[in-house]
Amino acid sequence: EATIKDVTTFLDQAEAVRMTDSARYAAMLTQLHADNPPMTPVQRWRLRYLDAAQAQFLGHYAEAEKGLRDVIDHSGHPGLSARAMGMLLQNLSTNHRYEEMFTLAKRGVAALPGLKDTVARHSLLSNLSQATNFAGHPEIAIQYAQMIRTDLLPGESPCISMAVEMAARYTQKTLASDSQELARGIEACTAYGSPVMANMMWLTKSTRLIEEGDPEAGLALLDRIAPSVEREGYFAGRAALYSQRGNAYLAVGRYDDARKAAQAAVDLFKPGDLDNFLIDAYHVLYEVAKREKKDAVALIYYQKFADQERGNLDDLSARALAYAAVEQRALLQGLEADKLTQQNSVLKLEKDLTARAVENGRLYIALLLALLGSVTFWLYRIKRSQLRFMHLSHHDGLTGVLNHQHFMTELERSLHDLERRNAPACLVLLDLDHFKQVNDTYGHAIGDVVLKRATATCCQQLRRADLFGRLGGEEFGILLHECHPEQGLVIANCIRAAIEATPVTIDGHVVKYSASIGVACTMISGYGLQSLRREADAALYRAKGAGRNRVMTDLLGDGLVGA
Numbered sequence: 001e002a003t004i005k006d007v008t009t010f011l012d013q014a015e016a017v018r019m020t021d022s023a024r025y026a027a028m029l030t031q032l033h034a035d036n037p038p039m040t041p042v043q044r045w046r047l048r049y050l051d052a053a054q055a056q057f058l059g060h061y062a063e064a065e066k067g068l069r070d071v072i073d074h075s076g077h078p079g080l081s082a083r084a085m086g087m088l089l090q091n092l093s094t095n096h097r098y099e100e101m102f103t104l105a106k107r108g109v110a111a112l113p114g115l116k117d118t119v120a121r122h123s124l125l126s127n128l129s130q131a132t133n134f135a136g137h138p139e140i141a142i143q144y145a146q147m148i149r150t151d152l153l154p155g156e157s158p159c160i161s162m163a164v165e166m167a168a169r170y171t172q173k174t175l176a177s178d179s180q181e182l183a184r185g186i187e188a189c190t191a192y193g194s195p196v197m198a199n200m201m202w203l204t205k206s207t208r209l210i211e212e213g214d215p216e217a218g219l220a221l222l223d224r225i226a227p228s229v230e231r232e233g234y235f236a237g238r239a240a241l242y243s244q245r246g247n248a249y250l251a252v253g254r255y256d257d258a259r260k261a262a263q264a265a266v267d268l269f270k271p272g273d274l275d276n277f278l279i280d281a282y283h284v285l286y287e288v289a290k291r292e293k294k295d296a297v298a299l300i301y302y303q304k305f306a307d308q309e310r311g312n313l314d315d316l317s318a319r320a321l322a323y324a325a326v327e328q329r330a331l332l333q334g335l336e337a338d339k340l341t342q343q344n345s346v347l348k349l350e351k352d353l354t355a356r357a358v359e360n361g362r363l364y365i366a367l368l369l370a371l372l373g374s375v376t377f378w379l380y381r382i383k384r385s386q387l388r389f390m391h392l393s394h395h396d397g398l399t400g401v402l403n404h405q406h407f408m409t410e411l412e413r414s415l416h417d418l419e420r421r422n423a424p425a426c427l428v429l430l431d432l433d434h435f436k437q438v439n440d441t442y443g444h445a446i447g448d449v450v451l452k453r454a455t456a457t458c459c460q461q462l463r464r465a466d467l468f469g470r471l472g473g474e475e476f477g478i479l480l481h482e483c484h485p486e487q488g489l490v491i492a493n494c495i496r497a498a499i500e501a502t503p504v505t506i507d508g509h510v511v512k513y514s515a516s517i518g519v520a521c522t523m524i525s526g527y528g529l530q531s532l533r534r535e536a537d538a539a540l541y542r543a544k545g546a547g548r549n550r551v552m553t554d555l556l557g558d559g560l561v562g563a
């Protein structure tokens with residue numbers, strides 16, 4: 001043996017002879033393991049697959065299954081995994097694990113569309129074809145087989161597709177021994193160099209010949225292919241060869257040969273095995289024993305034959321049931337998926353609706369808040385303008401103190417209040433002196449400034465509780481709360497002095513001015529508004545008359561304070 005130079009090439013070569021030269025294939029695998037050259041992960045997975053294939057070929061099913069499942073689940077190589085699936089289908093079928101087999105077949109069908117590797121595709125399709133044929137659906141098996149043929153590249157052999165199609169046609173009972181397709185299939189596989197598959201079709205042909213009533217021709221054919229079947233060592237081929245021979249010998253009356261052939265078939269199997277070929281073999285053994293009048297032996301073989309046939313019938317229905325179960329499950333899963341999608345869309349709709357309701361709710365709240373805000377704002381503005389109007393209607397526009405009307409109203413209210421509490425107060429009337437002259441000399445605008453300044457000066461002398469108002473023109477009124485006449489006189493004089501001491505300076509002009517003040521107090525003139533006002537007016541009049549810039553009161557004895 002030459003040393004392995006390129007592992008991939010070596011693996012390719014091994015795979016190429018797998019179906020055509022079993023012995024060489026086995027030798028190549030042995031060499032690869034012995035040399036153990038360095039390998040890439042993909043090369044290792046290929047070897048794992050090829051080892052599993054060999055284990056399966058030799059009937060070591062558990063070992064084969066382990067390797068194949070490993071490749072399917074862990075190689076991460078779609079082509080290799082598809083081929084492993086195909087081989088595992090055969091494995092499971094041989095071991096009557098039909099539900100697992102059809103479940104795997106479903107997985108294979110699902111993997112088909114994404115499978116670019118044509119070799120892997122064809123391998124998977126051919127195994128799917130065999131699996132469905134086995135399940136009693138040869139019509140679907142034929143379709144899978146034909147899918148391979150329409151997919152063939154120029155120069156590629158139709159051998160495999162023909163072989164699986166012929167198997168399905170046999171199940172369908174639409175195949176005659178002299179069928180053109182069968183002849184073409186045998187031709188294709190012979191040309192392809194696959195004696196294993198050519199032999200299986202030869203065996204189908206011999207079966208049909210015997211069934212059609214020509215056991216001589218069947219026997220001749222079996223004798224012709226026997227060396228090749230033996231050489232290839234394919235288990236199913238040998239079992240078919242021996243049991244067919246048994247049938248043919250029985251049909252031509254060569255009982256001894258028939259018994260030997262049938263026994264050879266039985267010997268291939270282990271006790272407890274169930275197989276189609278065993279039905280035929282035991283049937284032959286029973287018939288031979290019966291014809292040789294060995295009744296006890298015949299009875300034993302009849303029992304075996306009956307067991308096999310019943311087992312086979314059970315197996316047939318088990319396959320059909322398993323197939324149906326897997327189909328049903330797939331259908332159910334589809335329905336479940338549909339239902340889930342529907343439920344999901346309903347849930348989504350509900351979620352959308354809820355979200356929208358929440359959104360709407362939020363919008364309403366926002367609108368309400370905005371409305372409330374604007375109402376509050378408007379209320380505030382209305383209130384503010386109301387207050388402003390009130391202020392405007394109660395105060396003098398130029399000086400900011402109470403206007404005449406409001407001063408009089410407040411004065412009356414205060415006097416009532418003071419009277420009730422028996423508290424003293426003084427009414428002060430103040431009139432700027434010769435104000436006409438100020439206006440005439442400096443103009444009206446400066447007259448206004450003087451009025452404002454005089455007001456501000458007065459305010460500085462007053463307490464919070466005191467009332468201060470402009471009675472008109474340059475005349476002002478002040479109510480001094482909680483104030484005795486002597487106090488009133490002092491405060492009035494302070495105001496007068498402050499006004500005199502605070503001239504207005506405008507554009508370099510110093511505008512001097514003064515005020516005359518009349519004071520009337522409740523302790524002398526009483527709480528009556530009219531009398532108090534009258535007395536204060538009289539005092540003011542007296543102040544003017546006495547030369548202005550002075551304070552006069554209603555005090556008896558006319559105690560006057562001059563400037």
Ligand SMILES: Nc1nc2c(ncn2[C@@H]2O[C@H](COP(=O)(O)OP(=O)(O)OP(=O)(O)O)[C@@H](O)[C@H]2O)c(=O)[nH]1
Pocket residue numbers: 398431432433434435436437439443444445446447448451472473474544548
């Ligand atoms: N600048 C200005 N002048 C005013 C205002 N209201 C009244 N007057 C003026 O105040 C002057 C009042 O003059 P009179 O009543 O003759 O008295 P007076 O000149 O102050 O003389 P006596 O009161 O006798 O000292 C008038 O010339 C009015 O036009 C005002 O709001 N602004």
